[in-house]
Amino acid sequence: MTKRTLNFTLNGQAETLEVAPRARLLDALRVDLNLTGTKEGCGTGDCGSCTVLLDGKPVNSCMVFALQAEGRDVTTIEGVGKPRALHPIQQAMIRSGGIQCGFCTPGMVLSLKGLLDQNPKPDEDEVRRAISSNLCRCTGYSKILDAVKLLADEGTTTETTEQKPWAIGARMARGDAVDKVTGKAVYGEDVRLSRMLYGALVRSTFAHAKIRSVDVTEALNLPGVKAVVTGQDTEMGYFGYEVRDLRIFALDKVRYNGEPIAAVAATTPDIAREAASLVRVDYEELPAVFDPEAALTEGAPLVHDSLEDYEIDWETERGGNLCYKVEVTDGDLERGFAEADHIVRGVYETPVAHPGSIEPHSSTACAESSGRITIWTTTQKPFVFRSYLAQALKRPISSFRIVPTAIGGGFGGKLFPVLEPYVVLLAERAGLPVQMTLTREEEMAATMGRHPSRIEIETGVRSDGSLVAHRLRMLFNTGAYGPYGPNTAALGSLMATGPYRIPNLEITGLIAYTNTPPNGSVRCPGGPQLAFALETHLDRVARAVGMDPLELRMKNAWENGDTTCTGQVLDSVSIKECMRKAADAIGWDKPRPPGVGRGIACNWWVSGTWGTQTLIESNEDGTFRLISGCVDMGTGGMSGAIMQMAAEGLGVPIDAIQLVSGDTDTLPWDHGHGGSRMTFTIGRSAYEAARDLRQQLLTEASGHLEAPPEELVIEGYRVHVRGQEERSVPLSKICYARHKKHGGPMVGVSSILDEPPPTTKPHPIGAFPAPSFCAHAVELTVDEDTGEVRVTRYAAAHDVGKAINPIGCEGQIEGGVVMGLGLALMEELREKDGRVQNPNFADYLLLTAEDVPPIESILVEQPATEGPFGVKGVGEPPIAPPTGAVANALAELLGADVGRLPLSPEEVSSLIRTVRS
């Protein structure tokens, strides 16, 4: 296989390369030319993140042999615009907020360029069609469509605002957008180290089997292979979140199809995969259990022989295949049912769904001569990952240095180590850096998805619509391991009442082990499952008593002073306002046109928290450095709302503050990006650190200006005496003097501790700090012949407490709604005998720009009592209500009882047949 010469025009310049015949255009660009702005999300033409222009037309560069580009003209993102000379499309994407994680952005920009070069004034349908091959998991496409509208309006609008562009509440473009829109941001697989090797995993091909032997001889003998590691030659500990039941390699037996057994490193990815296929594993197949209900019955095959080996943080009944159980009770359930005029029962099921980040996992490790090891990885939790690695490899936490890369979408999928332990071991064994990247197939088949659920509900209601009794049993399948099982059940139990008053309760949450791939903590864990079950059920309750679904919800909705099922007293409840606004936005009270169904659904959720520390440090030139260990999985909070809050706290222009990037050696500890905590927790911490530093600045300035600090004002880059602007001193002078003469920089510090609100009942989570509330309303139509659903209108009202950066809040809502609509309509990992049938973006479908309805995001601002500005989290909750809202609209339109997701054409068609028969 000799290399061949390729001549082509790249970004306007003649280029000559030697490439292997097998190289794709994508490989030539990324590997040979190091143009890493072109991304690989799937490699099978299904996601569009590798889009380039070939002779002016957008194509997937993963679908073109490099040698096919001979003599042709190729444009990549690097040829579209430069950071200081952005293309108008790039500028518009930044202004509209069309960029979140940024992984799809280069491809999206090129598809838009391909369209606009041909058709400068496309209508919205043409834009949607032109980007329909480019999957975006973050934005919900709305703000990308807005970017094209901004381009069309260019020159016709002038923004007149008194407000500083970074003021609290201003619509501010995020700070990291330029890197993302130009393809400069470095994601997991963009890391390049000299003499780097590539890794691959050997995975189980059985769902449940004893491992008799693992023979690596043949693999080791393959030329180019530099290291092979197995469970037999590795010191392994159990690791996990609340339950520590996982080891990095299966040792005595495999518990799911796809479980890692060995890892290899070789000089090319191809050789590594080939070597992985040469590792011989001798299995003895065992009876397996796939259904969680069956797993909990007597005599079911045991996934784990002894649960006693596994530490668990929360007290629980467990044993057999029961991983965890949580119970919450309130009032007197039997009396409640006795008081009820109607008892409504229902069973609701949701499938496994995948976070579906467009960026696959990729990690790179390099062993240092000191014995420490550095890992570049796409992670939501760099610091917590060190702890996981320490448990998994039985080493000190501080022996790992983790350098977080840009994250191409997280959604919970990057909360837990996937490749890090393997690259560590391989890099040490080989003595060279090792990178490992998952294929899309591995990503979908063997990284953690959302727990599938089966939820049974029995609700007692009086004729006037008051809910008086509620028995809810939820069973989640955690798969072969349960690192996030308890968390999902515990969160689910808090959502089991929704934001409604129900005095008599019995809630049970069960986590079962089965021989299916493990499930984890995906955006709003438990939320969409419970919102689907409970909200669909409430519409059944409303039908039973003959009430409008909105009226029933309003009647039972929480108000300030109400308590949750664990006894948390609520003091900033806005659910009624959210419902009213969402309902009004789709004209709820107006008569339904024929053929149109409407549905409403609500949810409530946590804001933050967990510990963090933020530092703001002065530079000697009067600028500042914001230092936080929190990474940004794509929402834009770190370079957006957090910076706005820091600027507000200090009183300086936002440009005076740099966001420091670093690693676990250089940054202060933080728990990571998850739990809708960024603005609530990191924002509060940044604001407090800024206030702390501001005070120090004023004290310093007081010496310069000979006035007491409380009479001083920071404005622009100066400090002046209030009312006397001429008596001022530049920040640069204050800082320089302080640095040079008085012992270095001033540092503002804030540490946030985890102190949840009090509760009256024992519960592993107990309370939600600064709970947020939301209500969604949807309008849809159905093709009653085929079962195809068309969502025509969508409104989502979210109480964000205070919108620090409305663009960011809307982006979370729109993206969450679209992800939630995916769960409602099409997302499902199909497992057969424990094996995933559709591990790719051709058959695990995310909504495209053509499937997305217009979404109205409504920001409700009912301030939380905690924290500055009253912010509440908004990252996760938008994903929950769409399942219930869509199910309710369909149930109304068809007169059917909806009980299962997703509502695919086939499922809807079967509902229609059931009603008709």
Added chain:
Amino acid sequence: MINDFEFVQAHDIPAALQALAGEGRIIPVAGGTNVLVNMKRAPLPADLVLDLTRVEALAPITTGRDHVRFGANVTFAQLLEWSPGGPLQELVRPMCMGFAGPLIRNLATVGGNVCDASPAADVSPVLLALDAQVELESAAEGSRVLALTDFFQGVRRTARRRDELLTGISCDRPREDERVFYYKLGKRRADAISIVSVAIRLRLEAGKVEMARIALGAVAPVAMRATDAETVLLDGALSDQTIAEAASVAAREAQPIDDFRSGGAYRRQMVETLVARGLRQIAAHRQGAPSA
């Protein structure tokens, strides 16, 4: 096994035929949108990849009064922009709109999709409804023409010999008074693999069906004609009763499988539903049309 093959770019048909006549395992590639998917999943079983994209003779669409010929390299983007007008356009354009997404449409070719012979290929039912014939050429035996129905032999199996090049596909150009229908049922609006697709082409004379083509995708090992259903329609009026009967016969002719994309029962039921819908639309159009 590791991807280890030579790569040759042919610039004309004779060069392509000569390459195909060589030894070893040869994979011809044009749009690459199936070959490269396969290569991502497993090493290609190939000694040589033969790139056809530069063979200009494979590029054009040629249109006559009653026939049309698609060169093998015609892309779906090219086909989408093509405006032959009349029922031909009414059949081809919605298929192109539903074919994958815009990025793939800029690469994928008609010839490549026919040779890939996926039972779910969107283009196949339309070509079958147009009585397509494939033109094959080889260095050893010259050219031959095969009906598309004979070309498809099974799931991703065709009658193409390893030394043959598919150069083009010839189809009927429907008369202006013919009526057509196309529907692709997928799980989402863009870029979806079809659950069922249906292409119908009908000619009515004096209220009677003179010619009928009903073609189905994704409901059998190969894209298929529902010939029994066509027979039900022939020589009769397009009444509600015959429509219902034809649709039900078409559903019986289909041999759908259960898989993770859809249950077989649903597929079969959708054949009936969509064939009936198409025929009803055609009948309604007919009634509404001004009399000649």
